[in-house]
Amino acid sequence: MGRPRTPLLDRERITTTALELVDEQGEFSVPQIARRLGVQTGSVYHHVDGRDGIVELLRERVARSIDITTLDARPWDAALAGWARAYRAAFAAHPKAIPLLMTNPVRAPRVLQQYERAVTLLQSAGFPTAEVMPVLVALENVVLGSALDLAAPEAMWEIADASATPRLAEALDAAGPHRADLAFDLALEAFLAHARRRLEECREE
Known part of the structure; x- marks a missing residue:
């Protein structure tokens, strides 16, 4: 099988998913993000600098508006x-x-x-x-x-x-x-x- 056209995981998708979780419950965890995206928790860490890195991605996303x-x-x-x-x-x-x-x-x-x-x-x-x-x-x-x-x-x-x-x-x-x-x-x-x-x-x- 060929590689998917859309990457399964990237920083934008991680940020979007984290923001969805925060909007729903006021918090997020890296395992929650991984489950929602259907990947292993370790895979998320390949794209971001830990939980603090995701928080800063969220800050940038909100501030973008x-x-x-x-x-x-x-x-x-x-x-x-x-x-x-x-x-x-x-x-x-x-x-x-x-x-x-x-x-x-x-x-x-x-x-x-x-x-x-x-x-x-x-x-x-x-x-x-x-x-x-x-x-x-x-x-x-x-x-x-x-x-x-x-x-x-x-x-x-x-x-x-x-x-x-x-x-x-x-x-x-x-x-x-x-x-x-x-x-x-x-x-x-x-x-x-x-x-x-x-x-x-x-x-x-």
């Missing part, structure tokens, strides 16, 4: 806002991957380059180098928290008796179906307003 051209916009706060929205959309598509990716060091070269661009944006805007990472990490906290919120049930507060918590019931009704988006907009604008003030303070120091 982030439109990094948003970082080319000007002024700097418009660029940061556009990147935040693209970042949120990418992770909202795979919310169960967030705990896994955020508890492992970032090593993927393509992802590091994206951070390099964000750092350059902030430095060019006038932020002191010591202020740059706190700004980026704070933005990530807003973005990833909101991405998780998008995956939460629409009704996070189940009120059996509205008469017991009438103000809460009223507030929930008033928020409507776009609570998560409204909350993200509020948090993002509050973050940017603080960042603008901090930049002005740095310029005056």
Whole structure:
């Protein structure tokens, strides 16, 4: 028999399978990937640098959906806002991957380059180098928290008796179906307003 036209195993298929598992259960194991692909566990290790290598492949796959051209916009706060929205959309598509990716060091070269661009944006805007990472990490906290919120049930507060918590019931009704988006907009604008003030303070120091 001739060799199959499509390789049975490669990094793309391993990544796709790992992401499917993470989307389903929030985790993955190399034996699970092997079983789903119908290969031996050792065969997976021939293509990736262990479990940590697969985590970085997952990071690259999710980050691939982030439109990094948003970082080319000007002024700097418009660029940061556009990147935040693209970042949120990418992770909202795979919310169960967030705990896994955020508890492992970032090593993927393509992802590091994206951070390099964000750092350059902030430095060019006038932020002191010591202020740059706190700004980026704070933005990530807003973005990833909101991405998780998008995956939460629409009704996070189940009120059996509205008469017991009438103000809460009223507030929930008033928020409507776009609570998560409204909350993200509020948090993002509050973050940017603080960042603008901090930049002005740095310029005056």
